[in-house]
Every structure is written in C-alpha cells, then in structure tokens.
Amino acid sequence: MNESMETVANGREDVSYVRPRAGEHFVETESLKRIIERALKYLSAGFPVHFRGTSGTGKTTLALRVAELIGQPVQLIHGDEELTTSHLVGGESGYHKRSVRDNFIASVLKTEEDHTRYWVDNRLTVAIERGNTLIYDEFTRSRPEANNVLLSVLQEGILDLPLNRGDGIWTLKVHPRFRTIFTSNPEEYAGVHRSQDALRDRMVTLDLAPFDEETEIAITTKKSGLSREAVEKIVQIVRYLREKGNYEFAPTIRGCLMISKTVRAYGNKICVDTKDLLFQRICLDILTSETSRIGSRTTSTKVQKVVNHAISLYCRNGKK
Ligand SMILES: Nc1ncnc2c1ncn2[C@@H]1O[C@H](COP(=O)(O)OP(=O)(O)OP(=O)(O)O)[C@@H](O)[C@H]1O
Ligand SMILES: [Mg+2]
Structure with a gap:
C-alpha cells in the first residue's frame, strides 16, 4: 500500500x-x-x-x-x-454450488450444482x-x-x-x-x-521529475518522524550517491525513507554521525540493496566507497 x-x-x-x-x-x-x-x-x-x-x-x-x-x-x-x-x-464464469437442508427431514442435505455460464x-x-x-x-x-x-x-x-x-x-x-x-x-x-x-x-x-531536495526532505521528515536535521543529512547522502552514478539502479526516495525509519526505530541508540558505525552499516545495507540487482562485489564496493565518502562529507560533527 x-x-x-x-x-x-x-x-x-x-x-x-x-x-x-x-x-x-x-x-x-x-x-x-x-x-x-x-x-x-x-x-x-x-x-x-x-x-x-x-x-x-x-x-x-x-x-x-x-x-x-x-x-x-x-x-x-x-x-x-x-x-x-x-x-x-470481465468474462464468463460458470460454477455455482449450494447446500439446502430439507425442512422436513433435518438429516437430509441437498446439494444443488449449477453449471450455467454467466x-x-x-x-x-x-x-x-x-x-x-x-x-x-x-x-x-x-x-x-x-x-x-x-x-x-x-x-x-x-x-x-x-x-x-x-x-x-x-x-x-x-x-x-x-x-x-x-x-x-x-x-x-x-x-x-x-x-x-x-x-x-x-x-x-x-x-514527473525526480523530487527536488526540499521536497525529498519534507516527505522523508513527515513519513519517518525523524528530526529534520537528521533527515537532511540522510537525504544528502542518498542524493550524493544518485549524482555520482556508481550503481546499477539509481537510489530513490525509498532509500531515504528506509534509512530514516530504521534510525528512528533504533531511538536514542543511534546517531546520524560519522562516528556511529551502526549508522554507517545501515546506510550501506539499505543503499547497496537498493542500487544493485545481483549484489556483485564490484558494485557493492563502488557504492560503499561513495556512501562512506558522503557520510564523511555530510555528517561530520553533526554538520555538513
Ligand atoms: N506527495 C507525497 N507526499 C508524501 N509521500 C510521497 C509523496 N509522493 C511520493 N511519496 C512517497 O514516496 C515513495 C514513492 O512514491 P510512489 O510509490 O508514488 O512512486 P512511483 O513513482 O509510483 O514509484 P514506482 O515507479 O517504483 O512505483 C512512496 O513511499 C510514497 O509514499
Ligand atoms: Mg508506483
């Protein structure tokens, strides 16, 4: 849905x-x-x-x-x-079955079958x-x-x-x-x-053009419930990977939504920051799976490099 x-x-x-x-x-x-x-x-x-x-x-x-x-x-x-x-x-369908209990002899169950096409x-x-x-x-x-x-x-x-x-x-x-x-x-x-x-x-x-940055941030913030500040970084990471073109399939807004919702699910245990290894792992899991069909080592390595670089660019000390 x-x-x-x-x-x-x-x-x-x-x-x-x-x-x-x-x-x-x-x-x-x-x-x-x-x-x-x-x-x-x-x-x-x-x-x-x-x-x-x-x-x-x-x-x-x-x-x-x-x-x-x-x-x-x-x-x-x-x-x-x-x-x-x-x-x-539409088309023709044609099998109808119903059971009728006899009013007079309760133990008798009549089954009617009808094969009329309708x-x-x-x-x-x-x-x-x-x-x-x-x-x-x-x-x-x-x-x-x-x-x-x-x-x-x-x-x-x-x-x-x-x-x-x-x-x-x-x-x-x-x-x-x-x-x-x-x-x-x-x-x-x-x-x-x-x-x-x-x-x-x-x-x-x-x-329809791909979402501009502001719209991507607005949608991800509304749908994940994560702070706008954290979402901004996540969206920037995904957009950076998208622009670099080192993937089989371009990452979509679904990547932003998946990362943000997962981070939110972790609550205080995770920080959108270069030092948080779990955050890095989540970004890599989600973005590698979104951007590659067969998950070959070469593609994964290329994606990982770009994602790690994007994290270091946008998440250092809570700033870009
Ligand atoms: N205006 C919007 N407000 C809130 N969320 C949106 C909006 N537009 C799209 N989304 C969300 O972005 C994601 C992608 O949107 P959607 O499924 O409509 O794209 P799509 O172009 O139909 O993608 P696909 O080609 O893969 O079917 C969904 O999670 C959707 O809920
Ligand atoms: Mg669709």
Whole structure:
C-alpha cells in the first residue's frame, strides 16, 4: 500500500474499489499543486492523464491524490504481463454450488450444482458503467493486446464487450463521469512491451521529475518522524550517491525513507554521525540493496566507497 494515501476498500461488492484519502503524511508542494491542478483540468476536459516518471518519482501517489479530488470511487489496475482483456473487461464464469437442508427431514442435505455460464464484469467495465475513476498503474507492463480494448474507450467513448453479457448488451457507452489516470516508467519502454503509442496518443502525458531536495526532505521528515536535521543529512547522502552514478539502479526516495525509519526505530541508540558505525552499516545495507540487482562485489564496493565518502562529507560533527 502507498503509505501517503490511505485507501478504504469495499468489503462487500463483487468488484473491489478504493477510496483514496491523502493521509497526514502527504506532502503537497507548490510544484505538485500545479501538476495536480493541470491534471484535474485535462481530466475535466475529457482527456485521460498519464503520469510518467522513473521509479520513486511519486506517480502512484499522485494518481491516487488526483483520483481522490475527483471524488468518485476508484478502480485500481496494476499492469502485468499476465493480464488479459478479461482481467479488464470481465468474462464468463460458470460454477455455482449450494447446500439446502430439507425442512422436513433435518438429516437430509441437498446439494444443488449449477453449471450455467454467466457474465462477470471486471474493473474497467464497472468503472465505465458507474462513472468511477480508473487508475491503471504501470500500464506498459501489460501486453499491448490486453490494452487494445482501451483504444475505443478513450477515443469513441465506447467499450466493446467480447461476448454478449446475457442482457443482450455487446457495447457499453462510457458514463460521463468516467475518468482514467495512467502511470508508467519510461525506463520500462525499452523492454519487451514498447510504449503503446496508439494508447499514449490518446492521453495527456505529464512527466514527473525526480523530487527536488526540499521536497525529498519534507516527505522523508513527515513519513519517518525523524528530526529534520537528521533527515537532511540522510537525504544528502542518498542524493550524493544518485549524482555520482556508481550503481546499477539509481537510489530513490525509498532509500531515504528506509534509512530514516530504521534510525528512528533504533531511538536514542543511534546517531546520524560519522562516528556511529551502526549508522554507517545501515546506510550501506539499505543503499547497496537498493542500487544493485545481483549484489556483485564490484558494485557493492563502488557504492560503499561513495556512501562512506558522503557520510564523511555530510555528517561530520553533526554538520555538513
Ligand atoms: N506527495 C507525497 N507526499 C508524501 N509521500 C510521497 C509523496 N509522493 C511520493 N511519496 C512517497 O514516496 C515513495 C514513492 O512514491 P510512489 O510509490 O508514488 O512512486 P512511483 O513513482 O509510483 O514509484 P514506482 O515507479 O517504483 O512505483 C512512496 O513511499 C510514497 O509514499
Ligand atoms: Mg508506483
């Protein structure tokens, strides 16, 4: 779950939805406010919005916040290679079993089995019919064939069902309140599923830059509960490593959050200082694991060198 946004999920209905709520840890800077404002305008003008950015730039959090401001229930889909059109639209299901106790002879239990095939709507269909907001997180992870069904939804406002649902309906008209928010990571376009250009052409893409230092500090302070002074140093260490580029994967704000939350969990037993070996060890554990896939000795050594240098630069005697 995204910890900056609380989500209330329904427990009863067939197809789940969430109601995101910005928690007390949500940070809204001026630049974020401006993006949110523009996104809401594009959406109200009828265009889907697409937040594109590398890992940890706040895409999912922003999508949930914008959806919260729209005010409708939210259907959330996560892109996945295994996802098919029926995961979006729905499909036939067909086994039903129930037991009935005979009213007259209590020991008799009748079991009824029913193999009738019946249609079950999935998240896209539900959102389209009810006028909910659809968040399709990391949509480029799904195969283009699975997402093709969205083309006519976004262009013509029509959803073609692969089968007659049983109510004689093959085509659904999109509810006027239906809105869509997409997210994606541009680094993943280079993979098997290239950018789904026809789909992308139907949405307004807003590129999210990595957080500036002030925002990274504000978010980490709010979410870790650590003092701002300590967080400033931790953020500087992570940003230094990011700028040096000695890693397989750039460290994200998650590195700042993990270090800060761990330091806080230790309470008074740890000090954000060059002399504290435990603090150094925590920085190395977290940043080596975040920045390397296979953890080869060469990469770890490179990361360790940069991190140690950053600690000596920013944490000496409690000063930079
Ligand atoms: N405005 C914000 N206020 C508070 N916390 C935030 C904000 N934006 C992002 N975060 C936090 O930063 C972290 C990364 O954000 P998020 O998961 O939204 O990024 P993302 O771009 O979706 O990353 P990924 O590509 O890895 O899914 C999360 O812990 C999130 O709670
Ligand atoms: Mg995300």
